[in-house]
Amino acid sequence: MIKDTLKQKLASHLDHMECLPEKGFVLENPKNPLLGDYALTIAFDLAKQKRQNPLSIAKEIVLELSKRIPKEEMLFTDLNGYINIQFTDNEIWKMVSSNENRLDLFPKSSEKILIEFVSANPTGPLHIGHGRWAVLGDIMCRLKRAVGVTVSSEFYINDTGNQVKQFRNSVSAAKDKKPIPKEGYHGQYVLELAQESGDPVERMISQQKETLEKLNVTFDNWFSELSLHNGQVEAAISELKKEYTYEKEGALWFSSSQFGDDKDRVLIKATGDKTYFASDVAYHREKLSRGFTTLVNVFGADHHGYVARMKAATQAISKVEGILFNVETHFKIIIGQLVSLFREGKPIRMSKRTGEMITLREVIDEIGVDATRFFMVFKSADTHLDFDLEVAKKQSSDNPVYYIQYAHARICSVFRNLQVTPPFVHPENADLNSDERQMLLVALKLNDALYEAALHYQPHRFAAYTYQLAKQFHLFYQKCPIKSASEEDQKKRLFIVYFVQRCLKRSLDILGISAPEQM
RNA sequence: GCGCCUGUAGCUCAGUUGGAUAGAGCAACGGAUUUCUAAUCCGUAGGUCGUAAGUUCAAGUCUUACCAGGCGUACCA
Numbered sequence: 001m002i003k004d005t006l007k008q009k010l011a012s013h014l015d016h017m018e019c020l021p022e023k024g025f026v027l028e029n030p031k032n033p034l035l036g037d038y039a040l041t042i043a044f045d046l047a048k049q050k051r052q053n054p055l056s057i058a059k060e061i062v063l064e065l066s067k068r069i070p071k072e073e074m075l076f077t078d079l080n081g082y083i084n085i086q087f088t089d090n091e092i093w094k095m096v097s098s099n100e101n102r103l104d105l106f107p108k109s110s111e112k113i114l115i116e117f118v119s120a121n122p123t124g125p126l127h128i129g130h131g132r133w134a135v136l137g138d139i140m141c142r143l144k145r146a147v148g149v150t151v152s153s154e155f156y157i158n159d160t161g162n163q164v165k166q167f168r169n170s171v172s173a174a175k176d177k178k179p180i181p182k183e184g185y186h187g188q189y190v191l192e193l194a195q196e197s198g199d200p201v202e203r204m205i206s207q208q209k210e211t212l213e214k215l216n217v218t219f220d221n222w223f224s225e226l227s228l229h230n231g232q233v234e235a236a237i238s239e240l241k242k243e244y245t246y247e248k249e250g251a252l253w254f255s256s257s258q259f260g261d262d263k264d265r266v267l268i269k270a271t272g273d274k275t276y277f278a279s280d281v282a283y284h285r286e287k288l289s290r291g292f293t294t295l296v297n298v299f300g301a302d303h304h305g306y307v308a309r310m311k312a313a314t315q316a317i318s319k320v321e322g323i324l325f326n327v328e329t330h331f332k333i334i335i336g337q338l339v340s341l342f343r344e345g346k347p348i349r350m351s352k353r354t355g356e357m358i359t360l361r362e363v364i365d366e367i368g369v370d371a372t373r374f375f376m377v378f379k380s381a382d383t384h385l386d387f388d389l390e391v392a393k394k395q396s397s398d399n400p401v402y403y404i405q406y407a408h409a410r411i412c413s414v415f416r417n418l419q420v421t422p423p424f425v426h427p428e429n430a431d432l433n434s435d436e437r438q439m440l441l442v443a444l445k446l447n448d449a450l451y452e453a454a455l456h457y458q459p460h461r462f463a464a465y466t467y468q469l470a471k472q473f474h475l476f477y478q479k480c481p482i483k484s485a486s487e488e489d490q491k492k493r494l495f496i497v498y499f500v501q502r503c504l505k506r507s508l509d510i511l512g513i514s515a516p517e518q519m
Numbered sequence: 520g521c522g523c524c525u526g527u528a529g530c531u532c533a534g535u536u537g538g539a540u541a542g543a544g545c546a547a548c549g550g551a552u553u554u555c556u557a558a559u560c561c562g563u564a565g566g567u568c569g570u571a572a573g574u575u576c577a578a579g580u581c582u583u584a585c586c587a588g589g590c591g592u593a594c595c596a
Contacts, residue, residue, distance in 0.1 A: 163596050269594040305591045483555040
């Protein structure tokens with residue numbers, strides 16, 4: 001990580017100079033790349049502490065840093081109180097060669113994370129919202145793994161309870177040519193399932209699995225709710241009973257409001273049935289018992305009302321059982337906002353009741369896996385996504401995802417055309433023009449982008465980086481010909497492009513998008 | 520009513536723990552190829568960052584109030 005390395009280096013020097021602000025400091029990216037590769041704004045913070053003009057502080061710091069850090073590595077300049085830092089070409093080449101190996105670049109982590117996502121009811125086909133949460137969860141797993149964290153992905157199957165019962169009833173009603181109950185499921189797929197033999201719930205689960213696999217999303221574990229119903233739900237309830245439950249109006253309540261929930265929640269109804277929430281408590285108890293240090297749940301926004309009670313339950317269980325687990329810091333719930341489908345600017349109404357809906361499978365079939373994944377990950381998880389099928393498809397020529405893939409294909413094409421095969425030799429300290437320099441710099445920032453995105457569970461930031469990398473390449477390609485270049489330039493540029501190719505491939509792999517060699 | 524998310528260019532959205540002149544894509548307009556894929560690149564135009572106060576040397580970013588949209592608010596899952 002070049003930013004991290006630079007920051008540590010600067011921090012130790014600034015500390016010795018007694019110029020380290022109390023709050024710490026941030027390495028900025030200058031708005032204008034001509035100003036520098038990174039920038040410090042510490043002069044403004046120090047101005048107050050030292051009661052001096054920020055401009056003169058910046059000048060002093062530049063002077064002192066220039067003495068301490070050899071000018072063969074980087075150059076410091078000051079402007080309007082900002083301190084700008086520019087790497088030398090020599091230093092860029094050094095970073096390129098030390099960037100070759102991967103995992104040991106990141107801080108070691110002893111975390112063991114469980115990421116649960118999608119967890120749709122097996123009572124219908126997945127829709128585009130599930131697709132978004134699936135892609136987000138999947139890429140979070142890939143990001144974490146890429147920085148060396150242990151991650152397990154899991155789908156929780158709600159294969160028991162009222163909804164499942166209604167669903168089975170609906171299918172068997174359809175089988176008997178009887179009207180489907182009012183509170184049942186009315187989609188076209190129910191009629192189709194009625195034509196088939198076997199348990200409709202099992203059919204639905206395998207259909208969902210198939211769709212997700214098609215989307216390039218796989219789970220380490222499919223966890224059945226039903227499997228908790230041979231004692232584990234009862235066990236979880238009796239654990240809570242030790243301290244945090246009471247009876248009221250014939251029902252058993254969990255006092256979740258003690259743990260920050262708006263109100264208390266029912267575990268066992270007056271009818272004697274256990275609530276869905278009770279199974280969920282058992283499920284999360286089970287997660288803790290498997291020794292995960294961090295739990296992550298990706299919820300659809302339509303379930304965000306569940307967050308407070310799940311946190312409350314998990315905290316209560318950990319207390320009763322004496323497990324060291326801080327919900328505030330180690331139970332991360334990511335809310336994925338909903339997706340609205342459009343076609344040529346017109347909203348597509350989705351209704352499970354009337355059965356008028358477009359399934360995730362249909363979207364994938366229509367616009368392709370790569371485009372679906374990219375559109376789902378490109379926008380931040382907490383913005384409502386307006387997704388126009390015609391735009392995603394019609395644009396297929398200058399769609400951002402193809403733009404990125406094309407960058408990769410173009411590089412492969414260069415090699416084919418020149419009849420050369422990587423790997424290429426690393427040039428020694430060759431001078432860089434500004435386009436070559438920017439190209440390498442953007443490519444070098446991959447690990448920083450990766451680490452940041454993984455740390456904050458923000459896959460969209462990594463997608464944005466990948467796009468930026470492709471963009472920089474297309475610019476480079478335009479400005480820096482390889483075939484017609486001098487022998488020396490050609491050698492240098494072949495290596496640059498080879499480096500970029502590997503960065504693109506690695507980025508696309510993390511996004512779960514293919515990196516074609518030809519388009 | 521209360522809670523969560525959102526409000527930035529005509530449209531869809533970025534904007535790092537507050538930093539330099541608020542950015543990209545699409546759409547519009549004008550250019551670039553005797554050269555490795557023009558699925559590309561360059562340029563022009565487009566903004567009261569929902570509104571109003573506040574904090575700060577510095578606010579799209581933080582605080583408060585209000586306005587608008589989405590979602591939630593079950594002894595359903």
